[in-house]
Amino acid sequence: MKFIFAVISTALLAYAGGIFLPWWSVALAGFISGAWLLQRPGTAFLSGFTSVFLLWAGFAFVRSQANDDLLATRFAQLILKSDNPLLLVLLTGVIGGLSAGLGALAGSLGRSLISGKDQTAADTLEATSGASDQQPG
Amino acid sequence: MRITLFILTLIMNAGLIYVLDTRKVLPVPLGVLLSPHEGIWQNAEAMDADQGGDFRFPELKGKVEVYFDARLVPHVFAEQEQDAYFVQGFIHARHRLWQMEFQTHAAAGRISEIVGEKGIDYDRNQRRNGMVYAAENALHRMEADPDTKAACDAYTAGVNAYITRLNKGSLPVEYKILGYEPEKWTNLKSALFMKAMTNDLAGFDRDFEFTHALRTLGEENFRMLFPEVADSLSPVIPSGTPYETPQQALNIPKDLDSAYYGRQPATGIAENQFKPDPANGSNNWVIAGSRSRSGHPILCNDPHLRLSLPAIWYEMQLHTPVFNAYGATFPGIPGVVIGFNQDIAFGFTNAGRDVRDYYEVRFRDRARAEYWFDSPWRKADVRIEQIRVKGQTTVLDTVPYTVFGPVVYDASFPGKAGDGKAYALRWVAHDSANILKMWHLLNRARTHDDYLAAISHFNVPGQNMIFASRNGDIALWQQATFPLRWKDQGLFVMPGYDSSYMWQGYIPMEHNPHTFNPTEGYISSANQRPADSTYPYFIPGQYDVYRGIIINRKLAATYDATPDDMMKLQNDNYNVFAEYARPILIRHVDSAGLDDAGRYYLKIMGDWNLNNDPEQKGPTVFTAWWDSLQQVVYADDLNTTEKPVLRPERFVLLEALLRDTAYRFIDDIRTPATEDLRSMVTRAFRMAIPSIDSLEKKGRLSWARNKNTTVYHLLRNATMPFSRQGILNGGGTHIINATTHEHGPSWRMVVHMTTPIEAYAVYPGGQQGNPGSPFYDSFIDKWAKGEYYRIWFMTEGDKKSGRVKWRMSFSS
Numbered sequence: 001m002k003f004i005f006a007v008i009s010t011a012l013l014a015y016a017g018g019i020f021l022p023w024w025s026v027a028l029a030g031f032i033s034g035a036w037l038l039q040r041p042g043t044a045f046l047s048g049f050t051s052v053f054l055l056w057a058g059f060a061f062v063r064s065q066a067n068d069d070l071l072a073t074r075f076a077q078l079i080l081k082s083d084n085p086l087l088l089v090l091l092t093g094v095i096g097g098l099s100a101g102l103g104a105l106a107g108s109l110g111r112s113l114i115s116g117k118d119q120t121a122a123d124t125l126e127a128t129s130g131a132s133d134q135q136p137g
Numbered sequence: 138m139r140i141t142l143f144i145l146t147l148i149m150n151a152g153l154i155y156v157l158d159t160r161k162v163l164p165v166p167l168g169v170l171l172s173p174h175e176g177i178w179q180n181a182e183a184m185d186a187d188q189g190g191d192f193r194f195p196e197l198k199g200k201v202e203v204y205f206d207a208r209l210v211p212h213v214f215a216e217q218e219q220d221a222y223f224v225q226g227f228i229h230a231r232h233r234l235w236q237m238e239f240q241t242h243a244a245a246g247r248i249s250e251i252v253g254e255k256g257i258d259y260d261r262n263q264r265r266n267g268m269v270y271a272a273e274n275a276l277h278r279m280e281a282d283p284d285t286k287a288a289c290d291a292y293t294a295g296v297n298a299y300i301t302r303l304n305k306g307s308l309p310v311e312y313k314i315l316g317y318e319p320e321k322w323t324n325l326k327s328a329l330f331m332k333a334m335t336n337d338l339a340g341f342d343r344d345f346e347f348t349h350a351l352r353t354l355g356e357e358n359f360r361m362l363f364p365e366v367a368d369s370l371s372p373v374i375p376s377g378t379p380y381e382t383p384q385q386a387l388n389i390p391k392d393l394d395s396a397y398y399g400r401q402p403a404t405g406i407a408e409n410q411f412k413p414d415p416a417n418g419s420n421n422w423v424i425a426g427s428r429s430r431s432g433h434p435i436l437c438n439d440p441h442l443r444l445s446l447p448a449i450w451y452e453m454q455l456h457t458p459v460f461n462a463y464g465a466t467f468p469g470i471p472g473v474v475i476g477f478n479q480d481i482a483f484g485f486t487n488a489g490r491d492v493r494d495y496y497e498v499r500f501r502d503r504a505r506a507e508y509w510f511d512s513p514w515r516k517a518d519v520r521i522e523q524i525r526v527k528g529q530t531t532v533l534d535t536v537p538y539t540v541f542g543p544v545v546y547d548a549s550f551p552g553k554a555g556d557g558k559a560y561a562l563r564w565v566a567h568d569s570a571n572i573l574k575m576w577h578l579l580n581r582a583r584t585h586d587d588y589l590a591a592i593s594h595f596n597v598p599g600q601n602m603i604f605a606s607r608n609g610d611i612a613l614w615q616q617a618t619f620p621l622r623w624k625d626q627g628l629f630v631m632p633g634y635d636s637s638y639m640w641q642g643y644i645p646m647e648h649n650p651h652t653f654n655p656t657e658g659y660i661s662s663a664n665q666r667p668a669d670s671t672y673p674y675f676i677p678g679q680y681d682v683y684r685g686i687i688i689n690r691k692l693a694a695t696y697d698a699t700p701d702d703m704m705k706l707q708n709d710n711y712n713v714f715a716e717y718a719r720p721i722l723i724r725h726v727d728s729a730g731l732d733d734a735g736r737y738y739l740k741i742m743g744d745w746n747l748n749n750d751p752e753q754k755g756p757t758v759f760t761a762w763w764d765s766l767q768q769v770v771y772a773d774d775l776n777t778t779e780k781p782v783l784r785p786e787r788f789v790l791l792e793a794l795l796r797d798t799a800y801r802f803i804d805d806i807r808t809p810a811t812e813d814l815r816s817m818v819t820r821a822f823r824m825a826i827p828s829i830d831s832l833e834k835k836g837r838l839s840w841a842r843n844k845n846t847t848v849y850h851l852l853r854n855a856t857m858p859f860s861r862q863g864i865l866n867g868g869g870t871h872i873i874n875a876t877t878h879e880h881g882p883s884w885r886m887v888v889h890m891t892t893p894i895e896a897y898a899v900y901p902g903g904q905q906g907n908p909g910s911p912f913y914d915s916f917i918d919k920w921a922k923g924e925y926y927r928i929w930f931m932t933e934g935d936k937k938s939g940r941v942k943w944r945m946s947f948s949s
Binding site for chain 1: 147165176180
């Protein structure tokens, strides 16, 4: 549940950030989510990656479907030397996902530095309380 | 430990962002390029996207409605004339902005700003040719005329209204790939666009090559290899037409033999390495009502240019209270360039006349501040060109301007094989004139007199301006400012220290070749010499011989013609050059000495129907063989290590052999034996067979597969997926359907002067310049098949028509 919450909130942040900031603000979105939501570093990376992977690849996929893959086919040939437009959609997702995932990982690690709390403790808390959507204070 | 991990993660993240954001690691910044907000996905236009919209701009004086048909052709209905140009600028920019800016950057010698140092030589060449100087001179005249100034101002404001609305996401993809942003449009850019076209059509020169050829070959051989008039010429103005005697007598310099013909350039001589494509040309013709089924004239035009995506042309209709014109427009300038209005139709072919001469300038010293002219030293004007280079410091280039014009070549810019001497360029394109005024007036012309008044404003590039009107008149005028030349003036480099070598005036417009309602009932032009040798002026140029022959032959046999017949004629693949040349090859080849492959290809060529049709193999064999014959006949005579070398044109060898099979250049002067035509034709065939054979083995011997018609994106090899390759169509050099590998009919138009006008057109491109749009290359397949779209010349009454696919409305 918390993972899904992290994915959705990171995606929202990333989308909103993209309107005003350069593309790499997705890493910022990941960082904020990572620092805000208490997650194990590995989980933070995974939620950041999944979130923006889905956001970017999903956006690309929808735009490309509506465009009969005209643009994606040409750019897949140009960038990937491939005739498969889906590869460009995947690459889009991976690039956004990696940037956000690393951001989330850094956020999560940074948070644990400042709070001085061990991530395992947070995980225990999460596991015992079962309040996956609990917002740590 | 944890802090190390944290910092390491931060560094990795920053590193990843850097790699994806810069051009220093990957050729394109993938992060920017693929992001949803800024990247290319924003350019993926939905197949069913609404192409219309409502816009408000304070610059507008009234309302403008734009109706797009299913082909995305806009029909602009404006309440005020100027508003039509504003909206034309807006729509050109919306569909073609990157192309407009790229082409005008190229014209101005600013490519290095985009591509870096590999553009510097090109940019210096543009600057030194005075392209910006020429555009400034044109702009001055354009802005001195209230009509053209108003049109340009409105057009520029429209382009800028669009640019202002752009954001990072909506930028055309080419900006995203190359990493820059558009600057504001200006009237100067419109002038630069016209100068780019001028350079394409009147920027050729052979002065250095001819000077060199005269010196190495001697005068007699030079005249044989580079004749002024072809025997088989079928001129624009039929032979036998009387010409008036020139009124102005020319003073011929006294020291021609020593200072002109006898010039001895020390070593090498400068060579123009950025010449326009010699295939730039066109066909146009018009038949009178006496030859059409309807009794009304039919006007046809197809300009041959390098094919490109986005295309050079953009189709549209401009309807205002004062005029209503439809046709091909140039993204970059206001108005309709080739087309028609409700009363007349107009089209163009290139005159190909030589309007560029070089003068050798003797500077006082290396400062190049003073040069010798008649008596003592004369000060040169100096223009310092600043060439900005992407990622590097700005390059400064000092260009002296003489009484002739800019010094194109000197020690600092010697050309491909230059001798370091200074050569100044005299070029009509530098002279100020308002050629936009011609289109301004043509768009609203109603009669032959209006047409004559319009074309009188035109100075360069020289064009055969063809005309038809609904009242039945047909006409053609070869119009431009053409210099008066004494015989041979400007063929060779001239001395720049003596004013007697300067141009002494211009041919008066009424002496330019022209015709009006000729008894033949048809007029045509196809870049051939406009008149036969009885024309009383010396008019060197770069002319085609064969398209003119076949068009005139076909038109002379045309009666009862329909627009459909004219479309077929524009796509005719008959090779009249081969009709004359093939018998020479077949008659003289020593077939007994050929092997199986040789006999096989000889049979293919013998069986060929003389049409350069896509599936025919004959044209490939014939072309390879003839070019090989040219090579073996001339290679020995022109063999020289000194550059530049110019090969004689194809008609020269063909006509020489038709006259006399014992042509003096046949003998290979490098061998003791005396070769005859038989041995040379056979040798040429044997030399050509390996390449023919290898094409056959690769399955590429058929004409279309060998030719591989390609419409390149303007960035060519850098963006090949944006190009269209492997278009299987016929045509070729010397053929009415002039389609070669990457060159050919860039717009085909047939206009039937009925009431209302019935017209057809097609071009090898699409209305949208965006490679992510379904309208990017949507006309190409139809063009390749030789088919046309029926033009919708929309009327006020059609506004509710179901043919309106999208609407745009503009108000203040």
